Amino acid sequence: MVGLRIFVYAVIALMLLPVLITFPVALTATSRISFPPAGLSLRWFASILTDQVLLQSIARSFWLALTVAVLSIAIALPCAFAAQRGRVRYRNVLETLITSPRMIPQIVLVLALLVYFEPIGLAQKFAGLVIAHLVVTIPFAFRTLLVSVATLDRRLEASSNVLGATPLQTFRLIVLPQLKTGMIASFIFTFILSFNNVTLALFLSGIGQRTLPVEMFTRMNVAGMTPVIPAISFVLSVLGVMLFVVLDRTIGVYRFLAARE
Amino acid sequence: MPRLAPQAISLALLVPILLLLIFFFLFPLAYLLHLSALAQQPTLQNPLPELSFVNYAKILQDSFYLSMSLNSVLVGLSTTFLTVAIAYPVAFYITRISGWERTLISVACLLPIFVNVIVSILGWYILLLPFGVVQQALAGLGIVSGPLQLLRTFPALVAVLVYEHLPFAVLILVSSLQAIPADKINAARVLGAGVPRIVFSLIIPLTMPGLVACVILVFSLSASSYLAPILIGGQRTPVLPLAIFSYGTELQNWPLAAALSFVLLVLVVTISYGFASAMNRIAKRGQWEFV
Amino acid sequence: MRATANPVLRFDRVSKAFQGQIVLNDLTLEMQQGEFLTLLGPSGCGKTTSLNLVAGLIKPDAGTIFLRGKAVDALPPRRRGLGLVFQSWALFPHMNVFDNIGFGLKIRSAPSAEIRKRVGEMLDLVRLPGVAEKFPSQLSGGMQQRVALARALVTRPDLLLLDEPLSNLDAALRKEMQIELRRIHSELRVSTLLVTHSQEEALVMSDRIAVMRSGIIQCIDTPQRVYNQPPTRFVCTFVGEANIFKCRVDEVAQGEAKLSCGTLKIIVEAQPGIVAGQTVVAAIRPENVMLALGSGSNEAVIMDAVFKGNNISYSAVAGGEILNIVTPPPGDGCAFAKGDRVLLTFPKSKVILLEAERLDA
Numbered sequence: 001m002v003g004l005r006i007f008v009y010a011v012i013a014l015m016l017l018p019v020l021i022t023f024p025v026a027l028t029a030t031s032r033i034s035f036p037p038a039g040l041s042l043r044w045f046a047s048i049l050t051d052q053v054l055l056q057s058i059a060r061s062f063w064l065a066l067t068v069a070v071l072s073i074a075i076a077l078p079c080a081f082a083a084q085r086g087r088v089r090y091r092n093v094l095e096t097l098i099t100s101p102r103m104i105p106q107i108v109l110v111l112a113l114l115v116y117f118e119p120i121g122l123a124q125k126f127a128g129l130v131i132a133h134l135v136v137t138i139p140f141a142f143r144t145l146l147v148s149v150a151t152l153d154r155r156l157e158a159s160s161n162v163l164g165a166t167p168l169q170t171f172r173l174i175v176l177p178q179l180k181t182g183m184i185a186s187f188i189f190t191f192i193l194s195f196n197n198v199t200l201a202l203f204l205s206g207i208g209q210r211t212l213p214v215e216m217f218t219r220m221n222v223a224g225m226t227p228v229i230p231a232i233s234f235v236l237s238v239l240g241v242m243l244f245v246v247l248d249r250t251i252g253v254y255r256f257l258a259a260r261e
Numbered sequence: 262m263p264r265l266a267p268q269a270i271s272l273a274l275l276v277p278i279l280l281l282l283i284f285f286f287l288f289p290l291a292y293l294l295h296l297s298a299l300a301q302q303p304t305l306q307n308p309l310p311e312l313s314f315v316n317y318a319k320i321l322q323d324s325f326y327l328s329m330s331l332n333s334v335l336v337g338l339s340t341t342f343l344t345v346a347i348a349y350p351v352a353f354y355i356t357r358i359s360g361w362e363r364t365l366i367s368v369a370c371l372l373p374i375f376v377n378v379i380v381s382i383l384g385w386y387i388l389l390l391p392f393g394v395v396q397q398a399l400a401g402l403g404i405v406s407g408p409l410q411l412l413r414t415f416p417a418l419v420a421v422l423v424y425e426h427l428p429f430a431v432l433i434l435v436s437s438l439q440a441i442p443a444d445k446i447n448a449a450r451v452l453g454a455g456v457p458r459i460v461f462s463l464i465i466p467l468t469m470p471g472l473v474a475c476v477i478l479v480f481s482l483s484a485s486s487y488l489a490p491i492l493i494g495g496q497r498t499p500v501l502p503l504a505i506f507s508y509g510t511e512l513q514n515w516p517l518a519a520a521l522s523f524v525l526l527v528l529v530v531t532i533s534y535g536f537a538s539a540m541n542r543i544a545k546r547g548q549w550e551f552v
Numbered sequence: 553m554r555a556t557a558n559p560v561l562r563f564d565r566v567s568k569a570f571q572g573q574i575v576l577n578d579l580t581l582e583m584q585q586g587e588f589l590t591l592l593g594p595s596g597c598g599k600t601t602s603l604n605l606v607a608g609l610i611k612p613d614a615g616t617i618f619l620r621g622k623a624v625d626a627l628p629p630r631r632r633g634l635g636l637v638f639q640s641w642a643l644f645p646h647m648n649v650f651d652n653i654g655f656g657l658k659i660r661s662a663p664s665a666e667i668r669k670r671v672g673e674m675l676d677l678v679r680l681p682g683v684a685e686k687f688p689s690q691l692s693g694g695m696q697q698r699v700a701l702a703r704a705l706v707t708r709p710d711l712l713l714l715d716e717p718l719s720n721l722d723a724a725l726r727k728e729m730q731i732e733l734r735r736i737h738s739e740l741r742v743s744t745l746l747v748t749h750s751q752e753e754a755l756v757m758s759d760r761i762a763v764m765r766s767g768i769i770q771c772i773d774t775p776q777r778v779y780n781q782p783p784t785r786f787v788c789t790f791v792g793e794a795n796i797f798k799c800r801v802d803e804v805a806q807g808e809a810k811l812s813c814g815t816l817k818i819i820v821e822a823q824p825g826i827v828a829g830q831t832v833v834a835a836i837r838p839e840n841v842m843l844a845l846g847s848g849s850n851e852a853v854i855m856d857a858v859f860k861g862n863n864i865s866y867s868a869v870a871g872g873e874i875l876n877i878v879t880p881p882p883g884d885g886c887a888f889a890k891g892d893r894v895l896l897t898f899p900k901s902k903v904i905l906l907e908a909e910r911l912d913a
Contacts, residue, residue, distance in 0.1 A: 001357075008354045011347055012369040018384020018424065019372060021394060025387055035387060035394050075281065078274035086271025098278060101286055105485030105529060107502045108293075108522040109286075111509050115296060115519070116289035131285050138278065155642035158609055161629045162636040163656040163707065173655075177646040196377035198488055203510070213377040220383065220492060230387065233380040240375035244368050253367065254435055 019237045026231035033227060044231040051228055057215040064126070064211060065195035068133040072190045073183060075134070076141035080149045083142075095146075099139040106136065110203045117204070124206035132200045137190045144189070148182025185251050192243075297519035316520035326504070326521070330528060333500040336415075337484030337532075340422040344479050345472065347423065348430035353464075355431070356438045371428045378425060382492050385421045386412070389493070413495035421489045426479045433478065437471025438464070473540045477533040484529050501525045558621045560585045560711055560743045561606060566615035568601055568767075575601045577767040579615070583711075583745065588737050590746040590754040593764035594790070599747045602764075603713050606745065608632055620710060635704030635712040635742075639719050641696045643688040649675075649699050650684040656707040674702035677736060694725045698732075705742065714746045718753060730756045751791045755779065763787045785833060785906050794835040794904070795875045801830045808900070815871025816896070817849050820903040833906045838865070838878040840902035843887070843894050850896040854888050870896060 021035065029039030048054060079098070083091055101109060113132050114123065122128035152175065160170040198213040205211060210218065216232070219225045247253050300313040320326040348370075355366055373381045388394045391408035399405045411417050441464065449459050465472070487502040494500065501521055508518035561583040568576040576598045583589045591599040604610045605617060608629035616623050624632055643652050651658075653674055654667045662670075675681055678698035688696055697717060704712060714733075718726045734757050737744050748754060754761045755775045762772040763786070771783045782788035785796065799811035799818060809822040811834055818834055826832065843866070852870035859881070866877045866888065875896070879887065888894055 004350055004354055008351050008366065011351055012366055015369040015372065015424070015427070018381060018388060019376075021384050021387050022380075033387060033390070034392070035390075035397070075277045079278045082271040082274040086268065086274070094275070097282060101282070103481075104290075104526060105481060105502075105522075107485055107487050107505055108526050109290075111505060111518055111522050112289035112293040113285070114509060115515050116285075116292050131281070134281060135286050138281070142278075153642065155638050155640060156644060158607075158629075159636060159638065159642045159703075160644075160655070161609075162607055162632075162634055162713075163703070164630045164659045165655075166630065169659060174644060180646075192375060196374075198378050213379050216377075216379040216383070217488070217492075220379065220386070230383060233376075233383050236376045236380055237372065240372055241368055244371065244375050245364060248364050248367060253371065254432065254439075 019234070022230040022234040022237070026227050026234055028227050031226050033225060033230065037227075044227040045235075047228050048232055048235070054212075054215060054228065054232065057210050057212045060209065061195050061212040064129060064133065064201075065191045067130055068137055068194040069187050069191040071130070071134055072137045072141040073145070073186055076138050076145050076186075077149075077179075077183070079142055080145040084146060084149045098142050101135045102139045106199045109135070110200050113200075114203050124204065124209070126206075126209070129201060129204045132204055133194045133197065136197075136200070137193050140193065141186045141190050144186040145179075145182055148179050148186075152178055181251065185247075188243075188247065293519045294523065296516050297523050299516040302513060302515050316517050317524075319517070320520055320524055326524075329499050329501050329504060330524065332498055333484045333502075333525065334528060334532065336418060336422065336486075336490075336498070336500055337480045337529075339419045340426060340483035341476055341480045343419065343423045344426050344430045344483075345475055348427055348434055348475070349472075351427075352431050352434035352438055355435050367431075370431045373425050374428045378488050381425055382421060382489055385417075385424065385493065389417055412493060413497045415494075415498050418489055418494035418498055421493050422483045422486060425486070425489060426482055429478055429482070430475050433471050433475045434468065437468040437474075440471075441467050469540065473537050477537060480536075481529045481533055484532075485525055501528075558585070559583055559618075560620055561745065562618040562621075563602070563605075564616045564618065566602075566605065566612045566617060568598075568605065568610070568613050570601075575767050576605075576612075579767065579769065581762060581769060581772065583743065586741045586743055587759040588734075588744045588746065588757060590748060590758040590761045591764055592748060592751060592754040592761050592791070594749055596766075597764040598767040599749075599764050600715060603715050603745065603747045606711070607634055607636055607713055633707075633710045635707065635709035637697075637700045637704050637712075637714050637717045639716040641688075641700040641717075641720075643696055643700055643703070645688055648685055648687050649680075649691070652688070652699060653703045653706050655703060660707070670706050671702075674706045677705070677739065678702045678732075693721050694729065697721065697729060701733075701736070705736075705740065708742075710743065712742050712744045714744065716748050717746075718748075718750070726753075733757055755791070761791075763790060765790075780904075782835075782904060782906070785835070788835050788904060788906060792837060793876060794837050795841070795873075796906075797834045797836075797873065799832055799834050801826060801828050801832060803828055814873050815849075815851070816873060818898050818903055819900050820905055821900060823905055826905075835904045835906055836898050836902055837904075838876040839863075840899060841875065841877045842897040842899065843877060843879060844897070845888070845892065846895040847893060848895050850898070852894055852896050854890055854892045854894060857889060868894065868896070 024037055025033055025035055026037075026044050027040050027042070028034065028037030029041035029043065030037075032038070083094055110132065113128070113135075117123040117125075117128045122131070156174050156178070157170050160174045161167075165173065196213060197211075198217060201211040201214045202217065205214060212232075216229055219229055244253065297316060298312050298314060300311055300315055351366070351370060355363060355370075358366070389411040390396070391410060391412075393411075395411060396405065396409040399409065445463065445467070446459060449463055454462070484500075485502055486500075487506060490498065490500045490503055491506070501524065505518050505521045505525065508514045508521065559582040561581075563579050563581040566576055566579045567574070575596075579598070579602065591602055593599050601610070605612055606619075608624065608627060611625070616625060618624065619627075619632055619634075644655065647655070650671055653671045657667045657670060671684070675684065678701055680695060680698050680702070683691065683695065683699070688699070691699065697720075700717070717733075718729050721729060730753055733744075737757070746753070746757065758775055760772060761775055761778045763770045763778065765786050770787050771778060773781075778787065778791055782791065788794045789796070797811075797813040797816065797818065799813040801809055802812050803810040804822050804826060807822050809820050809826050811818040811820060811832065813834070818836075820834060850870065852868040852875065854866055854868050855874075856867045858865045862881070863878050864881050864887070866879070868875050868877060877896075
């Protein structure tokens with residue numbers, strides 16, 4: 001096992017290296033991307049807070065992800081119930097249909113939406129972007145929630161029923177609390193999926209309406225990049241690590257992401 | 262209160278999702294397919310150009326597009342092979358440990374999906390700059406001197422894609438490996454099998470479905486990947502998604518872009534399913550050997 | 553027994569099938585107010601289905617169920633005024649004991665003072681003071697059981713349904729809970745319908761037992777009569793043990809019938825319709841067979857003797873028939889050993905004449 005251990009730790013080092021390298025590069029005092037950095041200064045980290053365009057893109061990403069996450073659950077949860085409980089005859093077909101958006105390359109999907117949105121006036125509108133995100137996040141939310149719904153203890157509902165609760169009361173007081181963990185996990189992962197998505201936003205967001213990843217991409221690819229980009233990258237990485245650790249210690253990352261296929 | 266038939270309620274609950282998928286998934290794809298069979302870009306003056314397969318003909322005959330398709334396939338295959346080769350041992354190790362070590366290793370492996378892709382690419386970009394970290398390390402060891410053109414090469418592109426897709430592979434393989442009941446491995450050990458034999462005769466066959474799923478996923482994601490090719494690969498390793506993007510946005514030739522995307526789709530799907538059914542056949546044939 | 557006024561529950565020719573399999577077949581049954589009735593039978597006999605039908609969780613294919621004289625077909629479970637305890641207790645894991653028990657009252661918008669009072673009463677009734685703040689996961693099986701019971705009873709239901717509530721408990725706890733349930737029933741006088749496969753539970757707790765097999769009630773009577781005068785072979789062997797003999801009627805005279813089975817001679821009280829030459833099925837319980845050293849007409853050889861603490865269990869062979877006999881333990885050791893020749897006596901009053909089984913073809 002020693003050989004394996006060395007191999008694994010070498011892989012870990014390689015995985016962390018690109019992330020860690022952004023930190024010293026962002027600490028530079030000049031405005032050039034170089035390693036080792038010329039001079040040390042925190043100015044680029046500070047400039048995150050004054051870069052209006054960047055801040056707006058962060059806000060946009062946040063609201064987009066929040067909207068998408070809430071809507072995904074709102075749409076996928078009843079669907080999971082219908083698939084699991086309803087006597088729907090073509091359940092397999094339904095499940096395949098719902099997860100099919102994830103089976104085609106995202107670039108094909110986004111091109112299709114781009115050409116489709118133009119004639120119907122949704123191109124470069126926030127609503128269009130939300131819809132595009134929903135198409136790729138709902139399959140995932142559906143899968144996760146389906147597992148939660150499938151593991152509900154129906155005897156709790158029967159007991160509630162006999163004790164006098166209406167179906168709505170049973171749902172509100174007994175079923176929803178049972179689904180809490182699944183819904184939170186689904187929400188968080190859908191939020192992450194939407195926040196980090198580049199391809200959809202790249203094609204579909206309006207000119208002045210860039211999300212954070214798109215803003216970062218544009219600066220890298222076209223507009224010229226200052227060390228504020230490595231700075232924000234590093235901050236995002238740190239947040240990502242913290243989020244991961246919290247999730248792993250509470251919900252168990254493998255359990256829920258494995259439903260992601 | 263009139264009681265609705267359960268079937269009616271179920272159908273009602275499904276309406277939003279069905280509407281969404283029909284109007285914003287199936288219709289757009291159908292429209293894209295239609296576009297790919299047009300001779301020209303629809304414009305306000307000419308909203309309904311004639312049907313023609315000229316775009317497909319162009320793609321299949323022009324060596325430029327053919328080499329692009331080949332590149333896409335090569336990129337996909339190389340990435341998949343390396344990713345699985347690295348992810349499998351790592352996933353195996355992960356299933357053998359627990360606690361903080363497991364969290365640490367998992368963080369490192371899964372980080373690329375917790376932060377956006379640009380962050381990952383940026384890191385590699387910095388490392389691979391002509392006077393970046395890699396060049397400095399190699400220069401320090403005396404292997405090279407002067408600037409190193411690592412960006413815009415095939416190996417660099419594959420490296421970044423492997424980095425991007427390792428998390429997916431690790432996730433699938435960890436859950437596949439965890440599903441192996443420990444008593445099967447213990448039985449093999451009691452019977453005297455050594456580690457290599459256990460791995461090849463027992464563990465790999467039992468995780469075959471996970472492996473196949475992994476290969477299909479990584480291949481389709483990396484062959485159709487867009488960002489790494491454009492930021493790292495550049496024009497030296499042109500792949501289909503780059504052309505799709507150009508024709509779709511800057512050059513405004515939607516029919517050609519549509520045709521290219523269906524070519525990509527067909528390539529990815531046929532290779533994926535071809536692989537899956539080949540694996541199925543092998544697995545069935547050799548099944549009794551692994552018992 | 554109880555007053556024969558309106559039965560609290562009535563099954564009127566109820567049938568139910570699942571996926572082509574008939575589970576209940578024309579079931580007719582009446583249950584009186586305040587009685588403790590047990591549906592007893594092996595798995596698959598339809599007892600749980602019957603319970604679910606009463607609760608309204610499933611609907612009958614044919615026939616009607618009446619609660620307090622009213623047909624309840626159109627009534628959803630929540631309006632039937634019932635209490636239900638599942639085998640798994642089904643306590644709401646995200647609520648503490650107080651909220652679990654008070655759930656039924658909260659749904660009925662009872663004022664919180666009343667909820668507090670009644671929940672307190674219930675906790676006293678089931679002898680669980682001081683656990684109101686705890687959560688189900690913090691309670692032992694026995695305690696969860698009592699909470700489930702309290703939850704079902706707090707709304708003062710007309711009928712309490714118990715679906716094998718003691719199956720998940722260990723043996724000692726089960727015995728304790730049997731007595732508890734009996735006590736609670738006599739304190740509250742709530743009509744109780746219990747479903748179980750355990751004959752011991754049925755015998756200990758019930759006012760009446762309905763023995764079911766394949767969707768049909770074979771008999772419904774007090775525990776004593778079910779045990780001592782089982783009408784069919786199934787009931788005889790399901791509730792308690794029995795030695796079964798297929799006999800020929802040799803003679804009927806002076807109110808007695810003389811039967812012979814192999815070399816055994818059995819005398820039983822003649823029932824109307826019994827004539828010489830018939831074949832009948834007779835049974836006698838192991839504890840009612842008397843053993844003595846000696847020889848005579850009902851001779852047997854002891855094959856095995858097992859000391860079981862509070863009794864000795866013998867197996868003996870007589871003319872091709874194997875019998876099980878149980879006796880209280882003598883001073884010390886076994887009275888008889890393997891190979892002993894013994895004389896069997898079958899007291900006339902303890903021999904049971906069984907009807908042919910009442911099974912549909």
